[in-house]
Amino acid sequence: MIVCRQAQSREERTGHFRVRHEVFVLEQAIFVGSDRDWHDGHDEDGSAIHLVGYCDGILAGSVRVFELDRPPGLWQGDRLAVLPAFRVCGLGAPLVRCAVAIAGAHGGRNMVAHVQLANVTFFTRLGWSSVGEPEIYVGLPHQQMRIPLPAPELGASLARALAGGRSA
Numbered sequence: 001m002i003v004c005r006q007a008q009s010r011e012e013r014t015g016h017f018r019v020r021h022e023v024f025v026l027e028q029a030i031f032v033g034s035d036r037d038w039h040d041g042h043d044e045d046g047s048a049i050h051l052v053g054y055c056d057g058i059l060a061g062s063v064r065v066f067e068l069d070r071p072p073g074l075w076q077g078d079r080l081a082v083l084p085a086f087r088v089c090g091l092g093a094p095l096v097r098c099a100v101a102i103a104g105a106h107g108g109r110n111m112v113a114h115v116q117l118a119n120v121t122f123f124t125r126l127g128w129s130s131v132g133e134p135e136i137y138v139g140l141p142h143q144q145m146r147i148p149l150p151a152p153e154l155g156a157s158l159a160r161a162l163a164g165g166r167s168a
């Protein structure tokens with residue numbers, strides 16, 4: 001059973017940060033020590049929405065979304081991660097869909113993401129489009145990608161469905 005939703009408790013936020021640490025600090029070594037609030041204050045200043053993904057009741061995935069300063073309605077998604085033991089079991093894709101649904105439910109119009117080149121096909125299959133050429137982001141080549149967000153009511157309904165869970 002796969003469930004994706006906004007983190008609702010201190011424990012879920014801790015779980016969200018644990019997945020990010022395991023993947024981006026320990027596995028990929030993109031960040032040294034911690035990936036929290038690297039280069040921005042979104043984790044602690046309340047501007048980011050932290051999402052969690054469960055596979056059969058185990059918190060195994062994370063993603064974060066926040067609105068950018070401009071233009072109005074533009075959101076960013078980042079820190080998408082699934083613990084290695086849970087990959088290719090169908091958690092990453094609904095986490096991305098959940099990020100898109102929740103940003104749409106909050107009135108966003110478009111979302112951008114800096115996508116590692118190895119994941120461009122994964123995002124393309126989820127309806128995202130590449131923008132421009134790859135560029136260096138957090139020290140590695142990334143492709144900027146973009147997707148239009150659903151209208152608020154549709155986004156809220158999609159987010160409810162993903163929080164309700166479905167079989168993997």
Ligand SMILES: CC(C)(COP(=O)(O)OP(=O)(O)OC[C@H]1O[C@@H](n2cnc3c(N)ncnc32)[C@H](O)[C@@H]1OP(=O)(O)O)[C@@H](O)C(=O)NCCC(=O)NCCS
Nearest residue numbers: 080081082087088089090091092093115116118119121122
């Ligand atoms: C990228 C990531 C989140 C994907 O999560 P996942 O749980 O393995 O994804 P899913 O199981 O939902 O994959 C859905 C489909 O995409 C495919 N897929 C997964 N990763 C892919 C990739 N990198 N490229 C192409 N296809 C991919 C799966 O095989 C699956 O295909 P199917 O529908 O035909 O079965 C995960 O590999 C991960 O955490 N990687 C390390 C962190 C990272 O790179 N984060 C993203 C930064 S941009």
